[in-house]
Amino acid sequence: MQTDWRDFLGQLPQLRIAVVGDVMLDRYLFGDVTRISPEAPVPVHAVRQRDDRPGGAANVAANLCGAGCRVFLFGRLGNDAEGRDLERLLQRIGQDTRGLVTTETVPTTTKMRIIGARQQMVRIDFERAETIAAEVLRELLERLRACLSEGIDALVLSDYGKGVCSPELCHGVIALAETYGVPVLVDPKGTDWQKYAGAAVLTPNVKELSEVAGYAVANTDAAITAAGREVLAHVAVGALAVTRSERGITLLRADGGSAHAPATAREVFDVSGAGDTAVAMLATGLAARLPEQRMLHLANRAAGYVVGKVGTYAVTKRDLLEALGDEVPEERYLLTSAELTEQLAAWRAAGKRIVFTNGCFDILHRGHISYLQQAAALGDVLLVGLNSDASVRRLKGPERPLRTAEDRACMLAALRAVTAVVEFTEDTPAELLAQVRPDVLVKGGDYRVEELAGREYAGETVILPYVEGYSTTGLVETIRGKGETIG
Secondary structure, three states, rough: OOOHHHHHHHHHHOOOEEEEOOOEEEEEEEEEEEEEOOOOEEEEEEEEEEEEEEEEEHHHHHHHHHOEEEEEEEEEOOOOOHHHHHHHHHOOOEEEEEEEEEEEOOOOEEEEEEEEEEOOEEEEEEOOOOOOOOOHHHHHHHHHHHHHHOOOEEEEEOOOOOOOHHHHHOOOOOHHHHHOOOOEEEOOOOOHHHHHHHEEEEEEHHHHHHHHHHHOOOOOHHHHHHHHHHHOOOOOOOOOEEEEEHEEOOOOOEOEEEEOOOOOOOOOOOOOHHHHHHHHHHHHHOOOOOOHHHHHHHHHHHHHHHOOOOOOOOOHHHHHHHHHHHHHHHHOOEEOOHHHHHHHHHHHHOOOOOOEEEEEOOOHHHHHHHHHHHHHHHOOEEEEEEEOOHHHHEEEEEOOOOOHHHHHHHHHOOOOOOOOOEEEEEOOOHHHHHHHEEEEEEEEEEOOOHOOOHHOOOOOOEEEEEOOOHHHHHHHHHHHHHHHHHH
């Protein structure tokens, strides 16, 4: 497939996408099961960690934020602890929450998943799927109108059947979008698809298509096409993009056209949120006016990446690069300042805990690997600040570095522990830290925290010990000594 994915990914920060629908809080309780309860024949789950993540329409928005888009989320929250937790979580990832309306009558939908050994054991839902109240409906539409008037490239209706996406709201949203020339993509629920009339694309899975068709649709090309055409004859939408799990995505247009993209084979740990990721990526394609085949391919690759993660997961631009694999031209290994700014925003939008460390890394050795692995374990992403060639010369002498910054960055970027590498030209990373402001600053060796330049810009500082017996200077001296002996 002829692609220019880097150009497309570079456009994402310019895209403005609105998401309207059922926002939820996804709560995960991670732990271990080692015994059976003496009270009843049930496993005892010893909780080690609680993790809250955006769910439903909020997860669609989180995926768009993680990819770098500007996102505007509209939905209903309960006036409760879960609603406040979700709103704080969304704000922490850089999400604009002005489109969220708080109500006293309906609690925040919360899905609690119990996870043991990377597998879901049970899910507990706290919800009351009440149709959206008239005053909340009016408030949401007014806020959406103001947003659309400022310019939006695409709009997603994320219907989870929790009451927000009533026929009145869907009709109102689609009418507003039509007024401002904004294409609407709908992730549908239930069997009343007439409420989505006027949308550009609906994205049902096979089960949802079966429910509307009135019979079990086989997951074959012929059966999907026949059922999809039948639905399109009765529902006034531009196209159906049917997500078919291991068989990819099939697009059927109302004008008779079609396209298909096969799925990417992946080890599946958890399908939670994979549909939201696919919808989000289809929305970016719709907003950027990507060709259909490429739009479907992007959604497939992103969803295939997410099912390899545990729990609801919002992709980042780096994840998309990895998911697209060898279709992306060879990557430079050092982030530019602009790329760093963009990447930091994407990480924060996805709720990532950012760890920063720095060094020369002239010759990678076991001590470095151990240190970087320990640093990476302190958060979600590890950003390495790399001394420039000139900086290394000032610190280590005129014969160093032995390799250029680009070569050193290439070696670091190849490590699983390292997420990204950025160069700094000063003797210390203080100026870089002022830009990054990481959650965790890590340094190795015998430093004291108060000696670290730029530590005031980090949330916390951690000193890790080096592995004894390993140092770049020692290795260089050993190599030179052996060279003299051989000579």
